[in-house]
Amino acid sequence: MAQKKVLPASITIFGAKGDLTWRKLIPALYNLYIDHHLSQTFHIFCVDFLAVDDAAYRDWLLTGVNEFSRTGRADAQKWTEFARHITYVQGDFMKKDTYDALKKNVQKFEKDENIRGVRMFYFAVAPRFIEVIADALCIQKLCNRDNLDRIVVEKPFGTDLDSARKLNRYLAKRFKEKQIYHIDHYLGKEMVQNILAFRFANHVFEPLWNNEYIDHIQISVAEEVSVGKRGGYYDSSGALRDMIQNHLLQLLCIVAMDCPKAYEAEAIRDAKIKVLKSVRIYNTEQVFKNVVRGQYAAGVVNGQARKAYREEEQVKPDSNTETFVAARFLIESPRWKGVPFFLRTGKNMERQSTTIMIQFKETPHKIFKDDITPNKLIISIQPELEIGLLFEGKVPGLHMKLLPMEMDFMYKDAYIESLPEAYEALLLDVLDGEATQFMRADQIEWAWKVVMPMLDAWKKNPKKQLQFYESGTWGPASANALLKPFAKEWFHLAHKPATTLPEPAAKAQQVAAT
Structure with missing residues (x-):
């Protein structure tokens, strides 16, 4: 991956106990960390309603990294370093206290580091929570700097044209277009x-x-x-x-x-x-x-x-x-x-x-x-x-x-x-x-x-x-x-067994062996 230098960042994941966080988001952030794509100054705040302490939560995240990361099982030392950047924030998305606690955590991180960097808020939640969380971020002024603060919204974005328009207008009243990232992993x-x-x-x-x-x-x-x-x-x-x-x-x-x-x-x-x-x-x-x-x-x-x-x-x-x-x-x-x-x-x-x-x-x-x-x-x-x-x-x-x-x-x-x-x-x-x-x-x-x-x-x-x-x-x-008269049947790629790209070390051994 081409090297990118990003600013210091506080990363908030709403829906921290969900499958997306466990299987995709934390493994992705961990790989960015070990490949030196993240700033040295960052913190991940994971928000969900279940009561769990930081140590137990990090252990659970580690099982996701070990199972789903493209790099395989996490290196013990690197995981320990990465996990220090994770804080679990327990709270109900519907209650103001949750966002009070989040704001306190984010501000403390920025004060301790003496820097105001990027704030990214990832909505890994059911669609019914999008407006609630967006409104709370706006009221708390957690996402109020156009050039630094961003929200990431997963699909489905609406269930039809009317609901998508309504949601677009709702978010547009609270954030600039350049702050809103509608994600499609494809x-x-x-x-x-x-x-x-x-x-x-x-x-x-x-x-x-x-x-x-x-x-x-x-x-x-x-x-x-x-x-x-x-x-x-x-x-x-x-x-x-x-x-x-x-x-x-x-x-x-x-x-x-x-x-x-x-x-x-x-x-x-x-x-x-x-x-x-x-x-x-x-x-x-x-x-x-x-x-x-x-x-x-x-x-x-x-x-x-x-x-x-x-x-x-x-x-x-x-x-x-x-x-x-x-x-x-x-x-x-x-x-x-x-x-x-x-x-x-x-x-x-x-x-x-x-x-x-x-x-x-x-x-x-x-x-x-x-x-x-x-x-x-x-x-x-x-x-x-x-x-x-x-x-x-x-x-x-x-x-x-x-x-x-x-x-x-x-x-x-x-x-x-x-x-x-x-x-x-x-x-x-x-x-x-x-x-x-x-x-x-x-x-x-x-x-x-x-x-x-x-x-x-x-x-x-x-x-x-x-x-x-x-x-x-x-x-x-x-x-x-349906394809007629253009084709008789759908094109199917000849079956090949699924393979993964070899690790650099393994590839180097292959080259050396030849």
Whole structure:
């Protein structure tokens, strides 16, 4: 990771006993610390309602680091040093006393260090607490310096367009736009960030990035996991809200955007919002022609039996909530007119993968007898990080016989460093005041505008065209039919066993051995 020097900081996490803090936030902050990306002067205040002393809380956090950190089990000495910077603040988010105690702690830290640095407040909480916490921070004047103080808000940001607008207005009355960081961890993924470099730093691809050369684009996020213990949340959300409205539309924006005027936050955000404003908004009839929704039935995933969605905990036995969505989006712009963007996501699918496939048009040169496979550019975000270009080549021999071949770039082969997790990159950006990888309020609202006709159509017709698919498959057959006449089925990257980037020391040994 490129070295960034951030200011001294007090970092507050609301929802300190939650899964996000345990699995993602503290492991990310610990890795930033051991990699020397944090200022030497920082403190982490962890706020939640459960009564627990600092020592027990730190021990619990350590189990999360040991299990989920990309660097493996924590070094005992480094963890002890890092843990000294953590204070647990017990309190109810609904009560003023909690914020009095927090303010006292933050001010004491700044007084002892004789410095007023960055204040970051991370809302790792249920959506119902966002307004309460924001209001308290405003009243207590804990987040009142435009250039130093920031709040980080997790998705879901609203449950529909109206609630998102209401929340945006509520926060805008209390904070400047540049203080509000709407986080989407997909934007922190290394390969997602690399798409901009791939497109705009390499002239060989950008002239082809339009409707003259591209036939269609598929963006697919397939998940092996079920809803698990999230049934209570998921049954009121569904795949469209949970994945399409944020993650997949963000990927669409990055793939479809015009080159921004500069690599600067507002220029990139402007380019993304331009894409969303160009997406065709469907009426109810068009929704049912261009969107497939499905729900998983019982089946087997990776040799494990999975029950049907309607049998999951806290899910209504007659639920019509979708766990799968495949949709055709059309962008009404000169660059993309006539090129469909196919977006797909689902749970309990055959294999975990996130891919972007750009299929180019067939060659106009028909001089060969063999069938020619159209060129494909494949960007794999997970489980492998790779970019591949599928092209035709001659098979060695005495005759002109063609065969599709792949030119492949893989992170694990090119880089010896262990890559930072998405939350590491995004947390560091917040501390640094870098908003490029974060959504702006208007972008959130436009994303809701795109999906609202789908939500409204399903609300009015809750059972219409709801398809069921067996767990462990790639979803309903109707999802393949959606692709016609552009493709017969969704693109699936050839299965490769999941790998991790080798540690520098291990890589060095490999090099030495050769």
